[in-house]
Amino acid sequence: MEFKLSGDRLMMRTIEVLIVIIIITSAFIISSFYAVLPQPRRVSPLNLRRIALSTLQTLDAGYALSETVFKDETDPAWAQLQIALSACLPPNIVYNLTVYEVQSGNETELYRYIKSFSNAQNLGIQSDASSYLVASSNVTFQVTPEKIGEHGGGGTLYILNCSDSNGWWITGYTAQSLAADLYNLLSPYFQNTIMVKTTTQLGQILNGTSLQGETLQNAVVINTFGETVPIPAGYYSSTDIGYDPVSGHTYHYAKYCYTLGQKVRLYNWTWASIVGWPFYYVSNTVSLNSSQNGWGIYGMVMVSSYGLQAFLQGLDNQAYSYSTSSTGSPGVVYLSAQAQYYSNYYGIYPSPYQTSTRALPSSIQTAFHLTVSTLIFNPVNNYYAGAVYRHTGTGAFLALGLARTPDIRLTALGLLSYYKPRLYRSEYTATGTSRLVVLQLGQVGGI
C-alpha cells in the first residue's frame, strides 16, 4: 500500500479517523482524570453528625454529662465519661470530645477551651461533629416579671390589711396572714405594693390621697377580709356617705358600699373580693365595737345582700337605691381554659375545681353595664363563680363567689389573668452557666 499525503490523497480518511481516535482517547483520559470516583466508604456513609448528637443525648439522658462537664478537670467523673463514651461507640468509630465554656460578651459569645479527650491520633479521612449545649445544675434561671402599669398608668396594688377590722368567711386565716401571702405572690408584678394597715389609711386613699407617693389612679384594691369590708370612722361612716339614715332601711351601712362603688369608678380601680358574698358586712373594731354582725362577732355590722347591690349601683353611677342582690349556688365549678393557661404561665396552681355557693348572676352585666373580661371559672347555669367584670365606663370588679375558706392563689390568678404581665426569663448563655460539648466522630479501617 502506498501512502500519499498529498496528490491524490488516497489514505486521507483513514488518517482523519486516526486523528479522531486520538482526540477521543485524549478526551476520555482527561475526563477520567477529572471524574474521580469517590472512595467506597463515601458511597454509603454513616451519618456521623447524627450519631454524635444521639450519643451526646444518650450520655445526658440522666444529666450525667451535664454534671461531669462542670466538674474539676481532675475529677474521676471525666474518666468515667470517657469509658461510657468508648463503650457507646462501635470499635471502628473514633472520637474527640471537647468541652468549652460559653462566655457571653456584650454582643458576642466566646468559647473558652476547658478539656478534651480522644481515642485516636486523628479522625481519619472523613469526620463530622455535633455540638451540645449543657447547663449547670447549680444555675437558677431568673424570671423577671413585667410590672403592671409599666407601659401605662397605675401599677399600684393596695392590700387591705387593716388592723382595726375583722374578717368574715376567711375561716382558718386572718386578713393579715392572707395579706402577707398576697404580698409575696403579687408584689413582683406591681410597681408599688402597699399594705393598707388601718381603716384611717383606707379613708385616706378613698379621699384620693396617696400613702407613699404612689399612683392612686388605676390601682388594684384587694379586700382580704372576705365578706366583710373595712369601714373608716368619721366621714365614711357619716350620714349619706357611709350611713343610710332612712329608718326603714335596716342595713344602714349599705350606703358605704355605694360610696365604695363610686370611688372605684372615680379612680378606675379594680376591686377584688376574695371569697363569698361581697360587701355583706362592714367592720371597724373601734367605732363599731359595741355592734356585732348577728353571729357574735363584735366590731362588725351586717349589710346583708344590700351591700353588693349598692356597690354595683355606685360603680355604674346609678342613683342609690336600697335594694337586695342575689347570688347562686352552682356547686362544683372548674377553672376556665384561660385560667388554666395562665396557671401554667405564672406557675400558680390552685385546685382546678372548687365549690361555689355565692356565684354572681350573669344578669348583673346588663343591669350595671359590666362585661366579663376575665373568666376564672366556667359559668354554670348563668352564674359566674369567679370572674373579673369590667365596667363599660371605668372601674372593674373581681368577685370569687366560692365557699369558705378562701384560696388567695385564685385571686392572684384572676388578677394576673386580667392584667397579663409578661415574664422575662434570663439569658440561657449567662457566664459560667453553660458549656458547649463538641463530639467529633471519624471512621477508621478499610479505605
Next chain:
Amino acid sequence: MAGSTIDHLVSVTVFIGALLLFISLFNQTLQTAVLYQQHRNLAAKCSDLLDNMLLTPGIPSDWGKRDSAPIGFGLQDPEFTQYRISPFSLMRLWSSVGEPVYYPKTGKTYSNATVGFGDYLLMPSASAINYSTVTRLLGINGSYGFQLTMTPIVTVSISEVQSKNPLKIEVIATGKGFPLANAAVSYCFLTVSLTGGQQSYPAYTTTYGTIYTDETGSALLEFSEINDDEISYAFIAYAHISGLVGVGYHQRVTSDTQYVIPFIDDLETGRVLLAHSYDVHYLGPPVAEISYNATFVLLTEDFTLREISLGADKTGKVNYGEGNPYKVVTIPTYNPGILVITYRKSATEGGVVMMPWGLSSMAFSVVFGGDPSNKEWVATDLRQVIVNSIAYQATLALWSLSYQVTG
C-alpha cells in the same frame, strides 16, 4: 479509485470500532456514577427514615400502650423529646427472628421475642405490628425494604462460676467498643423456696446490693446462703456508668420441662395469661400441676427494684390439657418493669421465669422488618437511643426495591 474505496472501508470500519469502544468505556464511567448516586441517595434515605422512626411518636402517640393499629408509625416515647424510645411501642413490633408460637387454648399465634429459656416475650399477632403495615405507614411500600434492629449498647453477661458453698456469679459488663470498667452494678438476687406441702405455692426471697466492676468490666459475687445446687434463683443486674445503663439476668431452675409460660393477652389492660409449658410444647408424660407465685418489679431511679403487688391473682395453679384453663394476672401499671413468676412442680423441682413489661426492662433486642441478605446494595445507619433509661443502639438497614435514582 480502488485506493479511495479501500480508504473509505478502512476508515469507516476503524471509526465504528473506535466509537463502540469509547461508548463502552464512557458507559462504564457513567454506570459507576449512576450507581454512586443511587447508593448515596439510599444512604441519605436510610438516615432520614431512621430519624423519622425515632423522632416521632406515631399516631396516636400512645399506640404502644393500646391494642389497636396505629395510623402513623413512630417509636419515640411521647412523654419525652430527642432520641427517647417508647419501650411499649418496641414491644408491639413483630419479631423477625423468633419463631411464632401458637397457643391452642386461645387459638392465637404470638410474636416471639423470647431470648432463651425463662425469659419470654410473646405478643398476640392481633396486637403486634407487622412489617407490611409499617412500610405502608412510612410511605415506602414497594419502593424500599428495611430491617430495624434495636440492641442494647451495654451487654451484661452473667454466668455461674460456682454452684454452691458459696454460689459464685460473675458479671461482665461491656459496651459496643469497650468494657465498662469501674461501673456500678446494682443487682437483685431472688431465690425460690419450694418448701411446704404438696399444694403450697412457691415462696421467694429477694436480696439487693451494689458492687463495682474492675478494669476489665468484670465483677464477682458470692452468695454464701446458697448451699445446694438444687436451689432455683434469678439474678438481675443493672450496670451503669456516667449515664450509660445496661441490664442483664440469669436464672437457674430445677424443672426445665414443666414450667409457666406468660403470654401477653391485652396490652391495654395489662392482662397476661399464664400457661403450662406442655400446652405449648408437649414433652411427654408424666404431667404435673404447677403452682406459681407472680410478682412485678419496677426499676427505680437509684437502680433498685421495687415490688408491686399483683393482688389476689398473684398465686395459682396451671395444668396441661382440656379442662385446665390458663390463669390470668394483670399488671397494674404502665411503668416498665419485670414480671417475675416463681413456679413449683414438686418439693424439689421448680424455678423462675421472667417477662419484661416494656422491652427495655430486660434489655431484649428487637429485629423487625425484612431480610437484607442477597440484596443488591444495603445502606445502614445507626443512632444511640434511650429506652426507659437503658441505652440502645438503633440500626436501620435499607435497600431499594426499584433501583431508581430518585434524588
